[in-house]
Amino acid sequence: MSAARPVLVVLYKDDLPDCMPLIEAAAEVRYVRAAELATAIPGADALLLWDFFSSAVEDVWAHADSLRWIHVAAAGVDKLLFDGLRQSGVVVTNSRGIFDRPIAEFVLGGILAMAKDLPGSLRRQRDGVWEHRETDRIDNANALIVGTGSIGRETARLLRAVGMRIEGVGRTARTNDADFGTVHASADIESVVGEHDYVVLIAPLTDATRGLVDASVLAAMKPSARLINVGRGELVHEGALADALSQGVIAGAALDVFSTEPLPATSPLWRLENVLISAHLSGDAAGWLERLSALFADNFGRYTAGAELLNVVDKELGFVPGG
Structure with missing residues (x-):
């Protein structure tokens, strides 16, 4: 000084x-x-x-x-x-x-929006279409939270409160974690994503997490699963994600962060109806x-x-x- x-x-x-x-x-x-x-x-x-x-x-x-x-x-x-x-x-x-609570609430909002097909309702409202359909419940759904820091923990607690079953992914595997129960090692993500309905990316961007979710991880997810990214865009291979979403490999995604921001107008993600896009604002509550x-x-x-x-x-x- x-x-x-x-x-x-x-x-x-x-x-x-x-x-x-x-x-x-x-x-x-x-x-x-x-x-x-x-x-x-x-x-x-x-x-x-x-x-x-x-x-x-x-x-x-x-x-x-x-x-x-x-x-x-x-x-x-x-x-x-x-x-x-x-x-x-x-x-x-x-x-x-x-940002812990605002991001946790944003994740829950994304899960509810996709489970209840709110984008589909908005499209039908815009077009004046009355169409009855079923939506998903989230109680007892499985969520895998990638990132076990303070934001991940707040998200785990909030999702547990609405009845979801939670596991985590972190640097090292462990059991009996207070918020996640089981935490899987990042290196094992491909072998565990297939058990979960929602995969939530909250991890910091490091050499170990860059590109963590690639085409093989996406292919290992359930066809009905949804991906939520509120961490960093570079956690995901964006081209592989666009392909997986357009080809029905996974059911949908809520994306708040991207490799290039603002997201370029040429990105195919803009044109996919099973994608929710927001402008890196998940933590920016009033x-x-x-x-x-x-x-x-x-x-x-x-x-x-x-x-x-x-x-x-x-x-x-x-x-x-x-x-």
Whole structure:
């Protein structure tokens, strides 16, 4: 930390966090956008990535001569981590906990929308068609949650509350987990997906999870199964997923994240009636920016007091360890 007040760089895109008047009373604050980061980062003690999808830090890393702490206003840190940062002594914290309940509710909403064929009802309403049909129940349906961190756990608890049977997929296999019961190892996903009606992707994007759901995993799923992705688009082989959905290999998907965002107009996913598409918003429930701001203010107070920071990321694993 600087001898006097710490120097904080805030990388932003549009609006600023509402905690900044409080922070300015305790620090020298430099507000920049990505193009200006290289000139602002020298001498800075801390960096707030309010523009949380930016990858600009790697480009200016050679100028980060005093940096000790980076806080990311997001749960995922895959856009940030690179070898130089991993090998440095710079502490990285994220916004774990802010998105748990909103994403869990979004997953439940996607499951209900597909089980009750709400898109089909909307299409019939639009076309003025009265057509009776049956829909699915979700009690006793099996859900496999890929990702056993805090968001995955909140999702498991919510889905259990509506009567679904839950198992998890994580780095290591285990039994008697408080939220998942059985957790399967990621390497075994192909052998277990066929037992489940819903496969929910919430895992962080790491070298171990990139492309985890490929054509062979999709082929191993039930023809009646649905896939939900609220993690990262790169967890799934998108071309294989489009093929599986168009060919009836699986029944449907609710997708909030994609390999390229915004999803290109040329993507075949747009044209599939068994796909629900949303614009990477599953965690962004009303008040989310205020909650992100409050979490950073708490962590900044801890930083200036020399106290233990919240949500310290294991830079090798790519996420905050612990359940």
